[in-house]
């Protein structure tokens with residue numbers, strides 16, 4: 001595999017795995033696969049690494065089907081089997097339907113994501129996986145930082161390795177150093193299929209709004225984006241406000 005985008009994704013993935021010690025021998029890793037370019041890239045890269053690097057761990061790919069008509073679960077299953085020789089677990093649910101029904105008074109995306117997350121933890125427990133890998137990338141991490149700051153008044157984001165339930169599970173994000181653009185190019189170079197999610201609320205407007213804000217701050221300059229990302233790990237508390245400080 002000589003493609004430039006592969007090398008770049010592989011290098012960034014290797015760096016984050018090393019920096020955060022994401023994988024150990026004997027791990028069983030549940031990989032959340034949504035059918036989008038990010039999690040397909042993650043699963044593909046993981047499977048390829050496993051063949052190449054002599055650390056013995058197991059991958060358990062999982063798709064949580066939200067239950068809409070016209071879903072793609074069986075196509076995704078076939079892709080995993082044919083391309084990667086992996087058996088995809090499919091968890092059929094009605095999360096999407098319930099989230100869009102009159103009985104739900106919350107935001108549909110919020111409820112659906114919460115239930116999906118719950119189900120992912122349950123399946124991790126059932127299948128004996130203590131690590132859960134998700135396809136979040138560098139842009140997701142930056143955007144989450146701004147979403148949390150703008151909408152909840154907290155400076156926080158998603159970590160490349162996050163312990164949950166007092167260490168019972170660790171969420172890992174092996175694509176945390178990879179730019180979204182790079183993943184887009186990689187998925188195109190690999191000719192990954194596009195599994196279209198039939199969800200009626202596919203737009204997720206809050207994230208789209210923040211994406212535009214981040215894009216306007218970076219103005220396409222890689223250096224600015226990388227500095228913003230780096231700053232998430234370089235916080236000078238001596239020059240920050242007191243936690244109780246309140247602006248009127």
Ligand SMILES: Nc1ncnc2c1ncn2[C@@H]1O[C@H](COP(=O)(O)OP(=O)(O)OP(=O)(O)O)[C@@H](O)[C@H]1O
Pocket residue numbers: 031032033034035036037038039040062063064065066116133134135136
């Ligand atoms: N239905 C699902 N089943 C299993 N895992 C999921 C599902 N939806 C999302 N995930 C996991 O959560 C991660 C983040 O979800 P999100 O919806 O933000 O993804 P995305 O930005 O659309 O990325 P992707 O291209 O992987 O779909 C995904 O990369 C994947 O690892």
